[in-house]
Amino acid sequence: MDAPGAQEMAVLKNPTTQITDWRQKLQYRLKEGALIALGAMFLYLLMALLTYNVSDPAWDNSVQVERIINAGGSIGAWLSSALFGALGYFAYIFPLLLAAKTWQVFRTRNQPWHWNGWLFSWHSIGLVFLILSGAVLAHIHFDPAAGMQGSGGGMLGASLGELAKDALNIEGSTLLFLALFLFGLTVFTDLSWFRVMDLTGKITLDLIELIHGAITGWWNARNERKQMKIQLRELDERVTEVAAPVVSDRREQAKVKERLIEREESLSKHMSEREKRPAPVITPPAPPKAAEPSKRVLKEKQAPLFVDTAVEGSLPPISILDVAEKKQKQFSPESLEAMSRLLEIKLKEFGVDVVVESVHPGPVITRFEIQPAAGVKVSRISNLAKDLARSMAMVSVRVVEVIPGKTTVGIEVPNEDRQIVRFSEVLSSSEYDDAKSPVTLALGHDIGGRPVIADLAKxxxxxxxxxxxxxxxxxxxxxxxxxxxxxxxxxxxxxxxxxxxxxxxxxxxxxxxxxxxxxxxxxxxxxxxxxxxxxxxxxxxxxxxxxxxxxxxxxxxxxxxxxxxxxxxPLYKRESMEDExxxxxxxxxxxxxxxxxxxxxxxxxxxxxxxxxxxxxxxxxxxxxxxxxxxxxxxxxxxxxxx
Known part of the structure; x- marks a missing residue:
């Protein structure tokens, strides 16, 4: 073990330092002991008040009983009777004050305990105002319960309350003693009402935002379900209203009706199968790499103390570009599921039976991976791209015939709200930073929201x-x-x-x-x-x-x-023998x-x-x-x- 240094030896030899450390340790231990004592007193007093019984012996009742009902024993019965007799209902303020002081000591447990006589006196004054004003308010506004002697505020509340009612009436007395109660509470507990107002406002705003988000989500889901039902109803009407030729022969009309009934049964069977089928797997886009800045971006956050613009070989900082905004979610599972069902129905109209297995929403387009039925050629789906875009009211629809590693076919449709891809977001990605080529090109994001980087040299x-x-x-x-x-x-x-x-x-x-x-x-x-x-x-x-x-x-x-x-x-041509x-x-x-x-x-x-x-x-x-x-x-x- 190494010998202690000179500074450490000086600290060990200095008796003043040792006494100071000993005092601090003693203060911490006293605070821990006070925390335990206050907690025990809070529980005991609350237990005694909650189990108060009039038949127990007390300071105003010296009867002899075989068994004391109060959970605090004879001391608890005597204490609860005295508090209820003096303060009435307001006796419950003592456990609450003990709980508040316990929490206050717990919050400041890592700070040394400093005794201040003036502060103790100030808190004591606040406690007196708190108890007296609370007892008066309880006497004025609460009637005594069955078995409780005196008034709702005890003897103190009754004596002061009657004087106040004679001088100020009930309304004036309530206003005066409510102000005194709040004053005493502030002085005794060091409570900041401005902080209470700020906290109340924050909780209220958060609650309003939470309720508004829940109502908005429920309303949007309801509208999407209603829109889906309308589209399905329109499709059902379109199928049932097949343009049949006007024929006079009853036999031909019967054949047309039979075909209509068959198509209705086929459609109802198709819709029942769709309802029984589980919803497609929705794969949310991967979080952009801009959320994890590259080493270069982290290095540029610390600006140099001395900037020399004439330094050669330095790269411009990425911070000169516009910062990428936080992207909001542009889709919901309900809307994507409704879009999947609509895609299946539209392809069914063209005679192609498919099942949407998964959905991959991206910043610009959304890819639906469909599984064609047995015997359906991919070329049939590709030839229906323009008709599918028209029937779905889209600008264009792209069919990805082969997806590597999968047996599904991709159908890419443009999003209604296209997200803006900031150039700084791509340059800040680790893919761009890790690329070694001097002609690395940042092209944007793919359909999953990941940066697309290319090498011009290749x-x-x-x-x-x-x-x-x-x-x-x-x-x-x-x-x-x-x-x-x-x-x-x-x-x-x-x-x-x-x-x-x-x-x-x-x-x-x-x-x-x-x-x-x-x-x-x-x-x-x-x-x-x-x-x-x-x-x-x-x-x-x-x-x-x-x-x-x-x-x-x-x-x-x-x-x-x-x-x-x-x-x-090696290509240099010398003009003389001395040329290097x-x-x-x-x-x-x-x-x-x-x-x-x-x-x-x-x-x-x-x-x-x-x-x-x-x-x-x-x-x-x-x-x-x-x-x-x-x-x-x-x-x-x-x-x-x-x-």
């Missing part, structure tokens, strides 16, 4: 096509920002070509750009030509180094630099972004067609990738050579 090129308003520009900007938040200028560089002169001009001046944003299409050919030349140079470097891709080249260069033997540029070839450095990944590819092809189509084709087919290993956006991916834009 694609290796990307064509973004869509009409105006379909989110094409939002997707391109999200891809660009994903790279900017993931990689430093030493890891990824960009070439931006913007024929519109509006979309990509906001990125002018960022350190990741190899050149200013190209808005003149005549200069676009030069930018692409430089990219092809850089691709050829990188291939020659990788061939000379004996590696197959850019990742292997950068790894070899880093290892050489860390070993203290940097590699020389420069050392090799790691090469960044290059992303070429073209905002409106169709416009560039219309202006300089022949010049850039071959360049884009060469980059698309060879530049993957060299670390050069294309992101092309266009409104019309027709054959005159995506030519056969580029395709």
């Amino acid at each position: 694609m290796p090129h990307l064509l973004v096509a869509g009409t105006t308003g379909s989110g094409k520009s939002v997707g391109v900007n999200a891809m660009i920002l994903s790279v900017l938040f993931k990689s430093t200028p030493e890891e990824a560089r960009m070439i931006m070509i913007d024929p519109k002169m509006l979309e990509l001009s906001i990125y002018e001046g960022i350190p990741h750009l190899l050149c200013p944003v190209v808005t003149d299409m005549k200069e676009a050919a030069n930018a692409l030509r430089w990219s092809v030349a850089e691709m050829e140079r990188r291939y020659k470097l990788m061939a000379a180094m004996g590696v197959r891709n850019l990742a292997g080249f950068n790894r070899k260069v880093k290892d050489a630099i860390e070993a203290g033997t940097p590699l020389h540029d 070839p420069p050392h090799l450095k790691t090469l960044p990944t290059i992303v070429v972004v073209v905002d409106e590819f169709a416009d560039m092809m219309m202006i300089v189509g022949k010049k850039v067609e071959e360049l884009i084709a060469r980059i698309a087919q060879k530049a993957r290993a060299a670390g050069i990738h294309l992101i092309l956006a266009t409104q019309r991916p027709s054959v005159d834009v995506i030519t056969g050579l580029i395709k």
Whole structure:
């Protein structure tokens, strides 16, 4: 065991410190003893008052009995008789006050007990006011019970109450002694009425919110059940009102009636089977990973004391983006079950018998997994996609014919209220933070609410096509920002070509750009030509180094630099024998972004067609990738050579 330090030895040798510690321990033990004593007194006094009997011997009754009924014995009988005789009903205030003091001592059990004479006197005054005013109020407003001598407030309450009634009448006496009672209660128990009001208001508001939520949930479920019954009734009427031709022959009319009866029986049988069948399994969406921020987000919460904006190689903080709002639940089990039944009925109308086995609600769409009956081909369901969307009053319905690992067929319908997916929510996820690629793209959320992350290096090129308003520009900007938040200028560089002169001009001046944003299409050919030349140079470097891709080249260069033997540029041409070839450095990944590819092809189509084709087919290993956006991916834009 190590010898105690000098400070510890000083504490051990200091008698004042030892006395102080001994006093504190004694105070804590006294408080624990007081807690036990107060609790025992509370229970004993309450037991004595509750078992009070007039026939027991007391201070005003000296009869001899064989057995005392009071549970507190002779002392309990005497004490309860004295309290009831002096205070009447208000004798029960003593157990309540003892319980309050017991709770007060328990709450402050970890604090030392400090005796204060002035505070004790102040509390005693409050106790006197509390007892006297309470006894008077009990005498004025309560009649004595059977077997109780005196009035409802005892002798003290009767004497003071009669004087008060003669001077102030009943109403004035009640107001005066109620104020004195509240004053005494406040002084004795240190009660804060403002805190009581705050607590009462909070409990009231919480109770109102709870009742409102229960009523709203019940009302919504009732409306959904009513709507479901209306839809089923309309479907029943539609089936029974089959448009039969007007025929004069009674035999034909009888056949039509027979067919109607058969269809009604089939429908009723179908509905009875649906009611007996258990509800589909509803799988709520997984909580988004934004709820569990990544290590980078946690690190950025502690801002640096000294900010230097000129530091190279630093990434922008994710906190500059809008914070994701808390998402509310956009569905209820009742509505999803009603939607499942409606889907089964609509497919039944088209002659396809299915069973909805599970439902997967997401932020934008909801997937229903259905199990077709035996002999039903998936192609029949796929061909009914447009008819199903029309009958269900949906914009569109997508049929997922094969779900990996399952025998069910997926039907995806859009949600009425689409949730907004914040870009910061995807960037804050651990999936994005754990991705190692410098060209990691954050694309959004899947149908389950989980982040979707892609690696541009594995694609290796990307064509973004869509009409105006379909989110094409939002997707391109999200891809660009994903790279900017993931990689430093030493890891990824960009070439931006913007024929519109509006979309990509906001990125002018960022350190990741190899050149200013190209808005003149005549200069676009030069930018692409430089990219092809850089691709050829990188291939020659990788061939000379004996590696197959850019990742292997950068790894070899880093290892050489860390070993203290940097590699020389094998492609350097010496002008004299004294020239030393420069050392090799790691090469960044290059992303070429073209905002409106169709416009560039219309202006300089022949010049850039071959360049884009060469980059698309060879530049993957060299670390050069294309992101092309266009409104019309027709054959005159995506030519056969580029395709």
